[in-house]
Amino acid sequence: MTATGQVGQVGQVKKVQVTFDCADPERVARFWCEVLGYVVPPPPPGFDSWGDFDRSLPPERQGSAFACEDPTGTGPRLFFQRVPEGKVVKNRVHLDVRVGRGLVGQERLDVLEAEGARLEALGATRVRLLTADGFNESCLVMQDVEGNEFCLD
DSSP, X not given: OOTTSOOOOTTOOOOOEEEEEESOHHHHHHHHHHHHTXXXXXXXXXXXXXXXXXXXXXXXXXXXXXEEBOTTSOSOEEEEEEOSSOOOSOOSSOEEEOSSTTOXXXXXXXXXXXXXXXXXXXXXXXXXXXXXXXXSOOEEEEEOTTSOEEEEO
């Protein structure tokens, strides 16, 4: 039963949106578009661009949100919302960008390092390389343009 007392549909997969709190939603969204191959969705009907839409909002709402989405419709939509406070602690949830799936050893490390270098050129920060330990394969811990942790794995 759901909180409203209705019986939910068992086994029905729900779409999710991943929301990021940040200072500059458009900047962070465009970074993630580059990381994931996502795109900025079209502006709302009646607007030629997101800039036009943004200028139609009250001044305090301008620049307060931005989004990007998987052009195939498979992955979750990412939504970025402006918040007044800065990031102060480690994320409790993070994205794993699966660039090394199926690869092991040096081949995996080479792919992680190459993608890490590409993302550093976009403004990401390298945090540390976690090398394979017999249970987990290697992954590269990074931060996006506002310090949100993510892993290349």
